Amino acid sequence: MSVSVVDLPWLPAAPANFAAACKSIGADGCKAGPALQYLSGFRLTAQQSVSVWRALKRCKQQGIDLSPLSDFRLGILTNATFDLLNDQLPAAAARHGVALELVTTPYDQVVQQALDPLSVVNTSNLDAVLVAVDHRWLALDRPKLDENPQDHVSNAIKRLRQVVDALRENGRTTAIIQTVATPPHALFGNLDRRVPGTVRSMIDEVNRAIVQLAAETGSYLLDAAALAERVGTDLWSDPVRWAAYKLPFAAEFFPIYADMLGRLLASIRGKARKCLVLDLDNTVWGGVIGDDGLDGIHVGQGSSKGEAFLSVQQAALELRQRGIILAVCSKNSDEVARVPFREHPDMLLREEHISVFQANWTDKPSNLEAIANALNIGVDSLVLLDDNPAERAQVRASLPMVAVPELPDDPGWFAWHLLAAGYFEAVAYSAEDRLRADSYASDAKRATVMAKARDLGDYLSSLGMVITFAPFGKSGRQRIVQLINKTNQFNLTTRRYTEAEVVAADEDGATLTLQTRLQDKFGDLGMIGVVICRSTSNPEVWDIETWLMSCRVLGRGVEQAMLAEVVEQARNRGALKLIGRYIPTSKNSMVADHYHKLGFQQVEIGEATGTCWELTLADYSRPQLSMQVVRGDTVLMRAAQ
């Protein structure tokens, strides 16, 4: 598997109702700015980009408020046909928080437009002008072996400087100049860089001079050459399209070029992201710290998996070094989450690198808001790196202003996706930036979270969850025994059973056993819950002896679905009342109010520790569930290991 920026793989796929959603922007009572940014955050076809542009134009015409997008008026001067690229620019800009207005100019009038004080480009009150010229305009498209190549390079730079200066003088506007992509051919081969008059040598020279020109004139730099190099100049250069339509380079790279320009404009407006929020389990280390313990997680030397996760930590640290703030947002208890930071020898990230450390069982959107508040930055300054597609979907649905890159299954590519997405684009860099991360108290503090009830709308149903219930039986037995003996956190009574005891429970007519499996549209989560419920001396009262669940499926209504199933099965066996107990341990405080949340009433018991709860089945009504329920038998569960 190889990845390339060409398809912008860090962007999620556009939803089916994209066209309709675009049309309703500005007309449906929702804020247009965030809606535009949200829709632009998907991977778009050229036509979808144009739809976004049309929606943006419509909003502007109708005077609709586009905040918090920042306005930007951009002129385009080019020696190529830029229309198809222009099509993609507004969506790319909106993706990064900018409401773009484009002012285009007649074809191939770069010098004329710049030098004429009354030209379109000089009288449109532009925030910047993109001077998108290539090696042909710079007259560096032919080798100059017999003449003095240095003169040709100087002339090229003079011509460009003339345009930049004229724009400043006549148009009171700043130029965005770009480096030059080198055409793929070699005249000699390996010798080209050593002969000053080859196209390669001259372009190398002119690119150095362009970087210098940007610094001297206070212009911005778009590194088109770097992009061409990255995707391959053989693919970038498209002589057929140039000859036919004067397209500047291969059309397949228009989306990524547009995105790079969008990042640059956002950075000019101060909209580049400031804080990287890291999930922990299976994002910065392999495994789940709460289940696997310090010795069980994979980080660092000794395994390719461990090395992959270390590369994520390395990327985070490098970003921190240049001034990006790091935060943690993890579904774990706080103490447990900090253990690897404190004690694992191979971790690169330590608590002192983390400005805000949120590890709790509250939803991630609420925690992200808390992180932004604690740092006194906007939610639109955050990037969330999270391996879990359901978490990513939830954050995108609740907080569309947070950047959430798509990630592949292989953690070896996480750092690539994060960095390729370019959230942290900068147009300047100073000592102040370097020190920014430190200036936020690096005490890995905990911010207070105010969990709010969020209308996630279709989020849960859009997950397409299917929950499967079955009695224990033979096929799931290994996994059941494992879960019973290894689950510590979401475990009401932490009662351990040997395999023989599990078999006995299964075969006992007065015991109800339940294994629970969950699938969603992202994949199969496997077995995620176990219940053992026994009839007491009173056959109308059944006691829930064991209830445990995987922490991976919190916040999805699984508890409610499991209770509904237990109630139904208990009822079928003559139960009128269910009893549940909570026996506290050092690890299961998260379920102290589990039965309370499910509508049980607390009962007084004579015992010192723990709580006891009861549910009168006549008072219970089955809630609306956000998942499809399937009743498997042990045969169907065979596949679920």
Add this chain to the structure above:
Amino acid sequence: MTRSELLEKISEILGEIVEMDDLHLAETTKAEDVQDWDSTNHVRLLVAIESTFGIRFETDQIGGLQNVGQLLDLVESKL
């Protein structure tokens, strides 16, 4: 894909470009028959067709298309 399905698909692509919701091209339709089917939109159309069908038009194939029927011939030859 049948010829008429192809015609429908290309009508859809062009329709999106020229902002016409219900565009139905015929084999004999020429560019001048469709409002806004100018040279820039023609480039948009050809690039969109290449991208949609995963094909590439060659240098000498790009100019000289007289009507939609000839465009369909060209696209079909590449599928």
